[in-house]
Amino acid sequence: MKKTPLYEKHVALKAKIIDFGGWAMPVQYTNVIDEHKTTRSAAGLFDICHMGEIEVKGPQAFDFLQLVLTRNLADQAIGQVKLSALLNEEGGVIDDLTVYKINENSFMLVTNATPREREWQWIKSIKQSKIFDCDLKDISDDTGKLDLQGPRSEEILQKLTQADLKTLRFYHFCESNVAGFKAIISRSGYTGEDGFEIYAESNNIGEIWDKLMETGAVFGLKPAGLGARDTLRLEGGMMLNGQDMDESVSPLEVPYSWIVDAHKEFIGSAALRAKQNSGITKKLAGLEVTGRGIARHGYKVFHKTQEIGVVTSGTFSPTLNKAIGLAFIDINFSAPDVEIEIDIRGTLIPAKIVKLPFYKREKR
Numbered sequence: 001m002k003k004t005p006l007y008e009k010h011v012a013l014k015a016k017i018i019d020f021g022g023w024a025m026p027v028q029y030t031n032v033i034d035e036h037k038t039t040r041s042a043a044g045l046f047d048i049c050h051m052g053e054i055e056v057k058g059p060q061a062f063d064f065l066q067l068v069l070t071r072n073l074a075d076q077a078i079g080q081v082k083l084s085a086l087l088n089e090e091g092g093v094i095d096d097l098t099v100y101k102i103n104e105n106s107f108m109l110v111t112n113a114t115p116r117e118r119e120w121q122w123i124k125s126i127k128q129s130k131i132f133d134c135d136l137k138d139i140s141d142d143t144g145k146l147d148l149q150g151p152r153s154e155e156i157l158q159k160l161t162q163a164d165l166k167t168l169r170f171y172h173f174c175e176s177n178v179a180g181f182k183a184i185i186s187r188s189g190y191t192g193e194d195g196f197e198i199y200a201e202s203n204n205i206g207e208i209w210d211k212l213m214e215t216g217a218v219f220g221l222k223p224a225g226l227g228a229r230d231t232l233r234l235e236g237g238m239m240l241n242g243q244d245m246d247e248s249v250s251p252l253e254v255p256y257s258w259i260v261d262a263h264k265e266f267i268g269s270a271a272l273r274a275k276q277n278s279g280i281t282k283k284l285a286g287l288e289v290t291g292r293g294i295a296r297h298g299y300k301v302f303h304k305t306q307e308i309g310v311v312t313s314g315t316f317s318p319t320l321n322k323a324i325g326l327a328f329i330d331i332n333f334s335a336p337d338v339e340i341e342i343d344i345r346g347t348l349i350p351a352k353i354v355k356l357p358f359y360k361r362e363k364r
Contacts, residue, residue: 004049005144005202006209013223021114021242023050026225035228036318039191042220043150045212046229048197049205052116053143054109054123058134061105067130068123069099070251070268072261076101081171081188084259085251086119087268091275092247095119096239096256098188100173108139108184110197112241116140126267144205148212149195149224149232151361156216157196160208161185165196179211190229192236192359231315234324237286237357243297244284244312244326250275253328254284255356282309283334286356289314289323289342291349300343301327301351308333311342317358324358 001024010017015026026047028035038044056065065073071084078101086094095115100108111119120138127136148157154165163176163185173186181204189195200208213221230240237255239245245254250272252260260272289295295314300307314325325342333340336355341348 006047028225028227032227035224043152044224046147048145050113052111052140055137056107060132061134064132070260091250091268091271144202146198149191152219153195191232235359285334289351293344293349294323295325295342302341
């Protein structure tokens with residue numbers, strides 16, 4: 001398994017290590033519920049160095065990204081982050097990724113870990129077949145990434161940076177320093193909480209981790225693993241690449257229509273128009289289990305004995321104290337409050353469709 005620059009720190013903290021897409025990653029340090037609740041009430045620190053980063057630079061960097069991505073980036077300001085999707089020719093989702101506009105001719109794409117090699121090869125192939133005056137560079141191995149998430153994350157990080165974090169808006173970033181090291185600080189995350197994503201050179205990320213842990217101790221900061229990251233993102237109604245969507249799924253079938261610009265041409269746009277015209281037959285919807293049990297990935301969904309879908313993600317929500325999940329549902333049964341049943345180990349357990357997200361933080 002590949003290891004992040006922080007692997008030895010996780011071992012020293014007695015984390016339980018698992019294979020996550022070929023990476024040796026901490027799934028938990030204490031337990032998932034403790035790390036989840038700590039992130040919601042104070043702050044959690046996540047090692048996200050396994051994710052990918054790609055530089056796109058040059059006079060036609062913007063034009064290239066307009067072709068490659070579903071989102072229209074025309075109104076993106078320098079210092080702003082935008083969520084977009086990278087599709088195949090059939091309109092299937094290779095990845096949902098974030099786009100950082102460094103300056104007019106320079107962007108950084110931040111990809112998910114599992115598909116990062118697939119998408120690097122894909123965008124390279126697009127550039128080779130279409131002539132654009134821009135350069136692509138995979139900087140993943142040279143870049144370390146930490147996610148500091150939770151209501152006290154601003155207080156913690158402010159002690160280690162000269163950047164004025166109070167003025168940093170959601171889904172915006174600044175180039176500054178953290179613990180004396182050059183870094184990009186982005187107000188964003190994958191937990192549904194306020195928080196920051198921190199990018200720095202991979203050979204400095206260990207020292208930044210140590211300083212954050214030391215500084216954050218008095219604020220209740222704890223390290224958090226992939227287990228809590230999964231329960232937090234699901235409460236926030238966020239999808240997991242490879243589980244809730246993949247290349248067989250279009251962004252029109254998951255809650256991503258808003259990052260698709262129907263008025264521009266991009267790779268996969270013709271396929272999406274054809275799918276829209278022929279009619280969408282399924283939708284990814286939120287569900288709440290009202291009976292006893294937890295809906296897990298792959299469990300079948302029924303409506304009055306008729307099979308209408310399949311669960312993609314499911315867990316017990318530590319914040320809401322109930323079982324929640326995501327499932328692809330026949331579009332005729334995908335509206336909130338529709339009563340359904342989940343086949344949990346041979347027994348049909350009552351549930352209902354609910355509006356996403358399951359959890360929304362209080363504005364402070």
